[in-house]
Amino acid sequence: MAIQATDTTPPPPRDNLSIARAARLWPIEEIAHRLGLPGEAVEPYGRGIAKLDPMAMASLAERPRGRYVVVTSMTPTPPGEGKTTTAIGLVQGLQCLGHRAAVALRQPSMGPTLGLKGGATGGGYSQVLPMERINLHLTGDLHAVAAAHNLLAAMVDNHLHHRLTPELSPRDIRWQRVIDLNDRALRHLVMGLGGRGDGVPRQGGFEITAASEVMAVLALADSLADLRRRLGRLIVGLDRDGEPVTAEQIGAAGAMTVLLKEALKPNLLQTLEHAPALIHAGPFGNIAHGNSSIVADRIALQAADFVVTEAGFGADMGGERFFNIKCRASGLVPDAAVLVVTVRALKYHSGAHRVVSGQPLPASLLAEAPEDVMAGGANLLKQIDNVRAHGLTPIVAINAFPGDHPSEHAAIRELCATQGVHAEVSQHVRDGGEGSLALAQALIEAIDQTDAGGNGFHYLYPAELPLAEKIECIATRLYGADGVDFAPGIRARLEAWQHQGYGAFPVCIAKTHMSLSHDAGRLGAPAGWRLPVREVRLSAGAGFVYALAGDIRTLPGLNASPAATRIDIDEDGHTQGLF
Template structure:
């Protein structure tokens, strides 16, 4: 079969006005970025605020293998499947980060015959949103260091500066730095570092803001550091919020593209699924819900991270009410959770699949606890055998959930028609009784413990002394109402990536907490989490280049 990029390049794309018309978006509401990409104007979006919302469907997954289990591909395939059976559907996705594209995981525009296109543009510079976010973030950093240079009138404690610079690339050498060296003309020497742009609080803010005024307010609340008395210093104190908003004005508008089958897709924003909430922008999702009857979106990593944050942060902040959840599973990931090494995943092993289904069952139970009906999408790989597929379906049936084989990678919407019909059945059945996991009033430390015990099945939560004290200070300072954003490995319910399956009674270590006051959540870092990834020994960048026709090769 042709590669993802070959399939995408062979596609015939429709003009953007024709794609937009499927959602009732007029030509004058489009701001074109070439022939195959457009932004939806803010003035048009403002006219939609009184329209009723359509039905929201979340695509999430079990704990993945390092290559991922196909949430984005399934999201695209399901959107196409809904359109195939005659539903007015839209898809909402995150924008890919350049870091993984040139690293190990590759792009994030779907795959096979379930892709959003133009694939090369979406995976690379797209409409420049990430560059704008990087620039706005680093403008704040520059203004902070400039303030220090010119006398530090705000009396910022240079030992307690929380702000780090941002770059949309995997580069481990930038994790920890000393800036301001070379004498007085170059600023105040201090320890610093870089995070990848998707881990920037500016990214999370853009993805949770309701409009430009809200964006400015949230940017102004970013805490850049503290004074010696531990009082916070914000971006507004530095006078940075207005200029940052100017840099983000166009980036804040959702991007419209299409799938290979011309289903409209709003691809916008991309917060890190560990240090942030891992969902596309609230404004894109809300816009799609005002325009379509069914909106399919995804949340990063497994359901223990992505779905929990989608429900407890994005839905809470945006007043969203999901109608159903699609849980993506693969035979290979179930084998891995059943104890099989990565090198042996291609061989049939029904016993390992059955053993690994405990991970699937845990996610099903967790999703149901939010009051949302669930269907399992078994993302098909050619190495899957009939016996392995039957084992998964039998396990799910025992839990009262249907597992539907989905072949969208190979067949496009034809391969998700059964899944689409089941989703419609669940959504239209009206059985959703959605409720977040905890109330706003619950103290911050208790929110962390609630997630740890009810979602991860931890036996205990061990807070680093400094983390516990910091939570208490934030509680007293009026931040206690914020939701918490858990940062841990995506490979396990625990903080140990080697502890697969469905562990119980483990210890969850909270080694650090960070305040994202502008985004509106508190981050709890559990175990070893990198906010600036590194490249593997053989990064994907080594295989990417231009062919004799000037076309990109090697992007996947």
């Protein structure tokens, strides 16, 4: 169903926060009306925000499903390449063309927001509003995840203290605590010190909330009943005989579900141009599966003509997990993929420029140099191949920056042409939906061509492939590794899980997002290396096996100049320094 596009001519560019603050929010009920959502499903949650009750969506069941589009990218530079802004701009562009479109995004973690990355609501004239609320607390979903996770941790220690059945082994507790902040001092702790009434002394620690298996469960559950079942399957540790102990056996799963009941409801917001935005769940892209929730996608697909969702980091990371974890869990089939690239990322992958996290880009990177774009093209070509490995040919979105040169955009088009891939420059940050019209039109044409030829989407590997071989398949086929080096005992552990009935699970490899390899210093499309897997974990509730490759932290630390040092508030209550 087409809708009438509104006048969206943007004013001259300003900084993200001032653009967001100057925007006029529509009543959230009007946004819900544009999607045709039933009134009983919309629960207003302050100005410009609503919760959507999945249990009140029965009236949408007869609608035809909308088109499902995933936005991923080449391997990013430290500042990122703008997948979120591209997804938002694309939806605004589709709306300008008269289509009912919605964007589905993850909720930002406050750890990166207050640390190095800053906010995660888009930029320029392709933002979701209200940006301050989204980046700081929103409707409290992340706090609910932390509360549910930490309730289980408290009940585990209580179980130990009272020596309840099944009797947990203190040395084999697998359930850490979580916090939604970057804090390296909490990674490794000794707990239970003091008197006998203070618990059983043992080693423990914290992970960031976005890395919690509870967060992964929230994103992959398709209903309240499914959420309850998955939470019951969470493995907290081993008993004295080496058998796994679950949250169900501890008696925590029911209360955890109660704490997460409201968090299961997706959050409805709006873009600067009043396109609907569903923001829900926030699993990390390099540690966890890096995609927003199945519940949000399903609601949007029943209500909109087009649903654009973003997968974290590159096509080898969040993109791979979208295809092989999220789509397996949901049963949904994507209609198209958009691969975001930038001139600066291609130059970076040439190896000729040094980019430091938190520091301004070097002047050499901003100078006109189409030859550097071509030199870094191996990464782009590999990520195109990674999308094609799942049966889809991506559209390449060139996210334009003010310092780009036409010769450099031409070089990207030339690279893509060698693979028979269409590339389109998008000016969505500068011009909003109008700047993304060409990309939106290219997407529609690509979907029409797919309809004519049949959707060729497929998973990278069959469910029955042994777990170790699934890890090897991802490493060799998508990362370009020569093979995998498993630490001692890991193959035996994977085989044990295979025999225990977990062999059909997909795998999630936690590694650096800065390289196709496990080593952030290996740029481009590195060859002649092997992937080291130092640890594997069974995420029985989420429904995947989790492999840690290289030096990857599940609780980040702050850098020497975190974003929190620049955030303040004025006398009128306006936030300063959030970007």
